[in-house]
Amino acid sequence: xxxxxxxxxxxxxxxxxxxxxxxxxxxxxxxxxxxxxxxxxxxxxxxxxxxxxxxxxxxxxxxxxxxxxxxxxxxxxxxxxxxxxxxxxxxxxxxxxxxxxxxxxxxxxxxxxxxxxxxxxxxxxxxxxxxxxxxxxxxxxxxxxxxxxxxxxxxxxxxxxxxxxxxxxxxxxxxxxxxxxxxxxxxxxxxxxxxxxxxxxxxxxxxxxxxxxxxxxxxxxxxxxxxxxxxxxxxxxxxxxxxxxxxxxxxxxxxxxxxxxxxxxxxxxxxxxxxxxxxxxxxxxxxxxxxxxxxxxxxxxxxxxxxxxxxxxxxxxxxxxxxxxxxxxxxxxxxxxxxxxxxxxxxxxxxxxxxxxxxxxxxxxxxxxxxxxxxxxxxxxxxxxxxxxxxxxxxxxxxxxxxxxxxxxxxxxxxxxxx
Ligand code: S3P
Numbered sequence: 483x484x485x486x487x488x489x490x491x492x493x494x495x496x497x498x499x500x501x502x503x504x505x506x507x508x509x510x511x512x513x514x515x516x517x518x519x520x521x522x523x524x525x526x527x528x529x530x531x532x533x534x535x536x537x538x539x540x541x542x543x544x545x546x547x548x549x550x551x552x553x554x555x556x557x558x559x560x561x562x563x564x565x566x567x568x569x570x571x572x573x574x575x576x577x578x579x580x581x582x583x584x585x586x587x588x589x590x591x592x593x594x595x596x597x598x599x600x601x602x603x604x605x606x607x608x609x610x611x612x613x614x615x616x617x618x619x620x621x622x623x624x625x626x627x628x629x630x631x632x633x634x635x636x637x638x639x640x641x642x643x644x645x646x647x648x649x650x651x652x653x654x655x656x657x658x659x660x661x662x663x664x665x666x667x668x669x670x671x672x673x674x675x676x677x678x679x680x681x682x683x684x685x686x687x688x689x690x691x692x693x694x695x696x697x698x699x700x701x702x703x704x705x706x707x708x709x710x711x712x713x714x715x716x717x718x719x720x721x722x723x724x725x726x727x728x729x730x731x732x733x734x735x736x737x738x739x740x741x742x743x744x745x746x747x748x749x750x751x752x753x754x755x756x757x758x759x760x761x762x763x764x765x766x767x768x769x770x771x772x773x774x775x776x777x778x779x780x781x782x783x784x785x786x787x788x789x790x791x792x793x794x795x796x797x798x799x800x801x802x803x804x805x806x807x808x809x810x811x812x813x814x815x816x817x818x819x820x821x822x823x824x825x826x827x828x829x830x831x832x833x834x835x836x837x838x839x840x841x842x843x844x845x846x847x848x849x850x851x852x853x854x855x856x857x858x859x860x861x862x863x864x865x866x867x868x869x870x871x872x873x874x875x876x877x878x879x880x881x882x883x884x885x886x887x888x889x890x891x892x893x894x895x896x897x898x899x900x901x
Contacts, residue, residue: 483723483900484721484722484723484724484725484770485717485718485721485724485725485726485899485900486724486725486726486899487726487727487898487899487901488726488727488728488729489714489726489727489728489729489895489898489899490706490729490730491706491707491708491710491711491714491728491729491730491731492516492518492519492520492706492707492710492889492890492891493516493517493518493704493705493706493707494518494670494704494705494706494707494708494709494732494761495518495520495522495523495568495707495709495710495888496568496641496668496670496707497670497674497702497704497705497732497761498514498517498518498520498523498526498704499522499523499526499566499568499569499572500572500645500670500671500674501514501517501544501546501674501702501704502514502523502526502527502530502537502544502546503526503530503572503573503576503649504674504675504678504697505546505548505699505700505702506530506533506535506537506546506548506549506553506554507548507549507550507551507553507554507576507652507678507697508548508550508678508679508697508698508699508700509548509549509550509553509696509697509698509699510548510698510699511545511546511547511548511699512545512546512548512699512700512701512702513543513544513545513699513700513701513702514543514544514545514546514701514702514703514704515542515543515701515702515703515704516703516704516705516706516730517539517543517544517704518704518707518888519539519890520886520887520888520889520890521564521565521566521886521887522564522565522566522568522569522887522888523566524539524564525562525563525564525565525566525569525588526563526566526568526569526573527539527544528561528562529561529562529563529569529573529586530546532557532558532559532561533554533555533557533561534549534553534554534555534557535547535548535549535553535554546699548697548699550696550697551652551653551694551695551696551697554576554580555582556580556582556583556584557584560585560586560587560621561573561584561585561586561587562587562588563586563587563588563592563620564588564589564592565588565589565591565592565816565858565860565887566588566592566887567592567595567642567815567816568642569588570586570588570592570595570597570620570622571597571599571600571642571643571645571646572642572645572646572649572671573586574586574597574600574601574604574611574622574624574646575600575604575645575646575647575648575649575650576649576650577609577624577626578604578607578608578609578611578624578626578627578629578646578650578653579609579626579627579629579649579650579652579653580626581626582626583623583624583625583626584623584624584626585614585621585622585623585624586620586621586622586623586624587620587621587622588620589858590858591816591817591857591858591859592619592620593615593619593620593621594619595619595620595814595815595816596618596619596814597613597618597619597620597622598618599636599637599638599640599643600642600643600646600647601613601618601622603632603634603636603643603646603647603650604624604646604647604650606632606634607627607629607630607631607632607647607650607651607654607659608627608628608629608630609624609625609626609627609629609650610624610625610627611623611624611625628655629650629651629653629654629655630654630655630656631651631654631656631657631658631659631660631693632647632651632659632660633659633660633661633662634647634659634660634661634662635662636661636662636663636664637664638663638664638811639663639664639665639666639667639783639784640663640667640784640811641667641668641669641670641671641736641784643661644661644663644667644671644689645671647659647661648661648671648672648675648682648689648691649671651691651693652675652680652691652693652694652695653693653694654693654694655693656693657693658690658691658692658693659690659691659693660688660689660690661688661689662687662688663687663688663689664687665687665780665781665783665784666684666687666736666781666784667736667784668734668736668737668784668785669684669689669734669736670734670736670761671689672684672689673734673760673761674702675691675695675697677700677702677760678695678697678698678699678700679695679696679697679698680692680695680697681695705730705731705732705761705762705763706728706729706730706731706732706763707731707732707888707889708731708732708733708734708737708738708740708741708789709737709740709788709789709861709888710888710889710892711728711731711740711766712740712788712789712792712793713792713864713865713867713868713889713892713896714726714728714768714895714896714899715728715740715741715744715749715751715766715768715792716744716792716793716795716796716868717868717871717896717899718768718769718770719744719747719749719750719751719768719769719770719771719773719796720770720773720795720796720799720868720871720872721770721871721872722770723770724768724769724770724899725767725768725769725770726767726768726899727754727765727766727767727768728765728766728767728768729765730763730765731763731764731765731766732761732762732763733753733756733762733763733764734761734762735762735785736784736785737785737786738785739778739782739783739784739785739786739789740786740789740792740793741753741766742782742785742786743776743778743782743786743789743793744796746776747771747773747774747775747776747796747797747800747804748771748772748773748774748800749768749771749773750768750769750770750771751766751767751768751769752766752767753765753766754766754767772801773796773797773799773800773801773845774800774801774802774845775797775800775801775802775803775804775805775843775845776804776805777804777805777806777807778793778804778805778806778807778840779805779806779807779808779840780807780808783808783809783811787809787811787812787815788815788861790806790809790812790819790823790840791819791823791861791862791865792861792864792865792868793806794806794823794827794834794841794843794865795827795865795866795868795869795872797843797845798827798830798832798834798843798845798847798849798869798872799845799846799849799872800845800846801845801846802844802845802846803842803843803844803845804842804843804845805840805841805842806840806841806842806843807837807839807840808839808840809839809840810838810839810840812840815859815861816857816858816859816860816861816862817856817857817858817859817862818857819859819861819862820836820837820840820841821836822855822857822859822862823836823841823862823865824836824841825855826852826854826855826862826866827843827869829852829853829854830849830850830851830852830866830869830873830877831847831848831849831850831852831873832847832849833845833847848874849869849872849873849874850873850874850875851870851873851874851875851876851877851878852873852877852878853877853878853880854866854877854878854879854880855880856879856880856881856882856884858881858884859884860884860885860886860887860888860889861888862884863879863881863882863884863885864885864889864892866879867879867882867885867892867893867896
């Protein structure tokens with residue numbers, strides 16, 4: 483039967499978060515179209531409302547009535563980031579510089595994710611941050627301080643860490659703040675902050691920001707999220723007799739590893755309507771393909787880190803061996819994605835072994851239906867919804883509605899392609 487038709491991917495999650503945050507810190511009304519109405523981004527809106535920012539959310543656009551860099555006010559209740567690591571870590575960078583104290587928490591998944599990676603640099607910059615349970619996880623109490631610049635060398639390539647430091651660096655009372663990463667991570671903060679008027683530049687793997695910018699409201703059209711498109715790329719390639727057009731996908735080079743990997747595995751993908759004005763976008767024409775295994779390692783990893791679960795599904799149906807290395811960060815995502823992928827793919831009959839920093843998959847074993855444990859992880863739920871299409875028999879997803887975190891129309895869009 484195959485999958486046929488067109489799908490328009492909802493707005494990019496990373497970019498939607500940033501639009502609300504930077505719009506709140508800019509003077510004037512920022513207008514955002516194609517904003518992702520997923521639970522994670524709604525958590526960001528909720529946090530900024532509690533910090534005194536008026537946000538109008540309508541189906542066509544959101545309007546953020548920004549109050550400038552120093553316009554936030556002390557919240558009267560705890561901020562709740564829900565399931566969102568981006569909200570938690572980026573907002574911490576902003577709260578680190580506020581003249582008030584905030585308590586920030588999130589769901590059971592967030593309360594297990596490592597926050598030392600932001601607590602350390604933000605403390606070095608002058609903030610006072612404590613983990614209320616003493617385990618370096620949320621809930622965090624953040625007592626803002628007067629901020630001074632640093633040059634931070636991050637052990638991990640993490641846009642959340644980099645962005646938290648750059649945001650705090652905007653409030654520095656002295657010079658430029660610099661963040662050097664082992665490999666470049668997604669650069670949406672740098673691009674968007676520049677649009678809002680900040681002086682941000684990149685030298686090799688170092689991002690540099692000048693303090694005390696005067697940010698001005700902008701109109702932002704959020705491109706479709708390549709991380710969401712990834713499920714349809716995989717489905718289009720792996721379900722026999724398929725041809726689908728995925729429209730308006732962000733193809734920023736710090737995010738496009740999934741395309742490079744899908745092509746290297748033998749995928750038939752054509753980029754149409756490429757547009758390189760601001761955040762680059764394209765439509766993707768995807769046709770069923772015979773995939774083969776490859777090795778994925780090194781600098782490409784941060785550009786596809788969120789897509790590794792769905793790449794695992796592609797690898798399970800591909801011919802030959804796929805090896806994924808240098809991806810230890812998978813252990814600290816919404817779930818431990820090495821363990822969770824190994825358990826669930828094994829339950830479906832795949833041959834997969836977890837390693838310290840990734841996994842090895844011997845592709846081509848027939849998949850059968852299974853009960854999938856999702857561990858509060860939206861990307862696990864959606865990856866196995868695609869795996870279910872490739873398996874004999876019935877698959878049941880625990881907490882299927884987790885897709886609402888990043889892709890509320892996921893099941894609806896997938897069903898449309900099956901008609
Ligand atoms: C994100 C950065 C990445 C990514 C996450 C979104 C962002 O996390 O996995 O889904 O918007 O900055 P890390 O910074 O932890 O790598």
